[in-house]
Amino acid sequence: MKSRLLWILAAGAAALVAQAPQPRAVAIVDARIVPVGAPVIAQGTIVFAHGKITALGTHVEVPKGAEIIRGKGLAVYPGMLDADTTVGIAEVSGHAPGTMDVNELGDFNPQLVSGKSVNPTSDILGTVRANGVTTVLVAMRGGRISAQASLVDLGLYTNDEMNLERKAALWINFPSSRGGRGGRGGAAAGGSTAQQLQQLADYFAAARRYAPIAGKTQFPQPAMAAMAPYATGAAPVIFSVSSAPDIRAAIKFGQEQHLKFILAGALDAWQVIPEIKAAGCAVLYGPLTSMPSSENDPYDAIYTTPAALARAGIPFAIVTGSAADSRNLPYNAALAEAYGLAPAAALEAVTISPAKILGVDSQVGTLAVGKRANLMVTSGDPLDPRTQIQSVYIDGLLMPPSKHKRLYDQWMARPDGGK
Amino acid sequence: MNRCFRYAALLTLAALPLAAQAYPTPQQAAGLAAPGDMLISNATVLTASHGRLENTSILVRAGKITAIGPKLTAPAGTPVIDGTGKFVIPGIIDEHSHTAVDGGVNEGAPSVSAMARIKDVINPHDINIYRQLAGGVTIIHIFHGSANEIGGEDAVVRLKWGLPVDEMLYPNAPQGIKFALGENPKQTANPHGRYPATRQGVNDAIRTTFIAAQEYRRRWDDYHAAVARGETVYPPRTNLNLEPIVGILEGKVLVHSHSYVSAEMQGLIDISDEFHFHIATLEHCLEAYKIVNEIKAHNIGCSTFADDWSYKMEAVDGIAYNAALLEHKGVRAAINSDSDERARRLYQDAAKVIHYGDVTEEQALQTITLNPAWMLGIDKTVGSIDVGKDADLAIFNGDPFGPSALVEKTIIDGRVFFDRAQDLANRKPVAMYERLFKPPLSLGLADDGGGQ
């Protein structure tokens, strides 16, 4: 693990330019603490230092010299994890290609690492984090095999520091039987669906042949080398799919290829719950703000799917599949809550559940001793859109206000009058 | 054995996903055509005009709200909805919609297309009408697109699902027209060199159009004067592209202008000063917060997104706090969808105005009810829960701004046009609906009709 300094910032951007402060522990006292996965602490204290949570509970000793934050009337929640985004690599989505690093040319690009170009000072990133999303899976979208998706903490300073797991999963836009783009990606390889599937299978077969010589051969192939952990089932692949027939096909493909696979998007999952359950795979479901795929579908088909997944015992997370809209992750979860998902399960679906699915639950997803100090201080339930997010800490650092808040403060201060 | 089998069959059926109910039959729709009576009893009422009322009943007669208060009673035979534990709000008004438009929302070829009329191309059978009803929406303001600096005429439509278009148009709503500034009119159709291609040019084309409309009006005035003098003259040609502009000059047509950056909004305000017309709303207006004083001075409404931004260059200074800032500084803000999808959850978007900028519950509610009604010129009859107003209401399972809010019933003119319980009861198991509506692929493709 990388070591990093813990800098405590008194307040806001002004402190950023001040002399680097000494690392201090932080203690939020007298707050309602919702750790997720453990009982709520009605009034207690949480302490973190050097980027990690060191203590939490009703009776916790505040370390000497720690910065004390009064939490009375406030609540502390773990930061949220959005397991399907383009945060940091997509800035202005329309008519500004210079701000986008999402779609690469070519159909098979497993050698690409999505998180490599995440911009730490992205304005979008700042608004996402200000709403309590502290970790995201960043995935490029182009072609058939888009890239490796990266888990990124939305902290400050450098891209390198932010990457929690650069090679978290392999993103695949699964061929669609409906033509057009499969999954979320742009246009991919031509030919019939069967031909596209065969191409993908051939690619995995080649990667498995290459795996034993990876790192040894004098003729290295970065793409094949990158495929090795995914082709052999050591690391997860993510199939971006939408329709029910495509979900069935993706499951079949994953099983035939002996892959460790996850479904992403999966909007029509409600039609194939038994098949997904039998496959034992996890689902990154969303965005909830999607339309039902057919006008014959129930109007609430998307909203009710998380509850159906939960009832079936299928591991799932709620995701936004977006950059700017990632800030609405909690409200995606709220839509699921309104249509039958238990409130606790809705919160888990944007915290610990994605962390477990992506294998980083020992680091993020709940408030527990030893985990990263990724958390938010709020006026209440973060899934309630009326709730105010007072402050957000990532790896123990207090995050500065978003561009939105800065401009708001600036123009609120404009005197009356004018033309 | 037999019983076990039946039980298993029942379980299987229960586990099957369900498909939606069908379009209302003419018989069902006929029952909804005339305004209705009803009593909603003992609910929490968010009025949007005079605060939150607990344990309150609403009496509706012939489609109008006739009484609001505790423990109201209704004449025998009046349908009663038990509102215990429920929240009632005014029907949601989506101030910026392109739902249910047939054959393209833009007449994008000429840079002024005032002759196009949304009312000509409304599709009353669009499934999105039903989906939006299910989100508590009762009125949508359907706009021409933003490909031209002056687009077509709008329609204010009530979501009376199952009824013909003519019965969906909001009675006596003033005619409005779409203007558009910035990137969209600049970029559209420029492969063929369509003027204008800059914000300055957009401003010029609008000015020029108003000058032409003044001239056009003079020609008609001269004609009428000549006829009055008993002269034999030919009438001028009716130009459908200038008629609505004359309507604006005469105060009969409301201007709703798509806009992003503060300078282009200021430019249009200047034109309105020069030609003495009023701008009803700035649409989107992501940078309205930068010229809030000027907007306030001209009594312009701002219809914006809750928090959408950064989807193009002119949207990078959009802030989620825009609506709250406008409200804090005395400008009326509406939260709109501009989207078939987002329109289904405007209540959640309105709650974000509390999240970003901390307005009151009533202010947040007004952004999707009374304020859009005011912008459309229909706030005297709809938009809040007040005696004498239309009984356009949405009933929620709980607090509409809370994390588990869903719409149970949507009411227009005292008739229930969406009822979640009924919707659930009418659903068919998917297996059955696939048999009914989704023939096997082989059958569809073997038939040689149509395919080319």
Place this chain on the structure above:
Amino acid sequence: MKIASALLLAAACATAAAQCPHNSYAIKNATVITVSGSRLTGASVVMCNGVITAVGADAAIPADAEVLDATGLTVYPGFVDGFSQYGLPEERAAGRGARPDGAEVAAAQAREIAATLDGIPVNDPRRYLDPQPEGVESDRRTAELLDPPATLHAVRDSGVLASLVAPADGIFKGEAALVNLVGPDAPAMLIQPRAGQVIELRPAGGGGDGYPASVMGAVAVYRQTLLDAQRLQTEIGIYQKAGEKGLPPPHYDPKTSALIPLLEHQQAAYFVASDWDAILRALKLADEFHLTTPTIIGATEADKAIPQLQAAHAAVLVSLSFAPAAAAGGGFGRGGASPEEQARQRQAAEAVPAALAKAGVTFGFATYGMTARQQVVEQVKAAMRRGLSEADAWKALTLWPAQIVGAGNQLGSIEAGKIANLVVASGDPLTGDSSNQWIVADGRLLPVHPAERPARGGDRAAGGTQ
């Protein structure tokens, strides 16, 4: 003039069958499906100068008549096609069924726009204050465009012998003509040269960059064009009232002049409209300009608009393509339907004729929009499988469309006095296995060439539509 002479001849022949030297023709010993009356067996059909003079078992056959012995064969009236582009050269026939690809369209439009706006600077306000529309072809006369292609015999061989014809492109497509689908030249084909105006409220360029580019733009063009025509009417009235002096003469723009007969109800109004909403829109806009008793062509979802069709006293010419409305919509608003949804819509379209018959809406069939692989008789059989009676199917192919296009006295049944358009077939085409053997078009006997008879059955029979 053709009509008048035919009628005169018919009258003459009825009174004196013998007065038809060297131009008399008869079919005898046939089963005759008259459509207007009962089915006859062992009957004769006698024709003179292209007109039927006698029908029946006891019809007298002139001694000098050429006779075809049709023992074992069936004679039925030639189909009257409610709308098609038969007889037009290819480029005029090009409708949305055969549209050039996007690049060609764009290039053509670019040329057209450049031509239209020739000499007007790019920033001239005229370009946006009064944009010049594409697709107003009201002054185009089908009668003058006819140029029968050599392939027309294939149409006749399928049984279609007459059709209402106008070009497929445009909002105002021009003046339609009712034509016999047999040459030798265009004038010989005309039954009614000025049969009405055909209108379609869709962008002329299929949604390209020209104006209009949307349905609402097409509606605006329709409205502006008819307002202009009304203004010309007004000017003419004022000018005449003023004794044609003291004022400049009215501005006789050809496109608006051509629409005055429509406004004055001297010509029929045909609206091409396929889906439900397009039909309702057409009826509304016909009413806006008091175009009474409009006829709807296409009408894939006419069953959903029955009350409005009845209220407007509108007739319907149902396209035998049974194309899904989404596909027919050409990507406008309703595009992107899944194959399953399209199949469902096609089945629904096949049920439309039965629904119209049940409701008593006046309708007939049209081949407009049919693909090259589709066959008239097979399409009608699909409608029969969805409830259309055999008797109504016959009428919808012959007499009803003839009546709708204003030729009920001339076409559509085997009766004395009507134009001699007949098909001689082995068996009954709607109920059994049958193939056309001879065509009698405008009184001329033409053999059906077996090799050129369209292939039958095949995958369609195997696939079925049940």
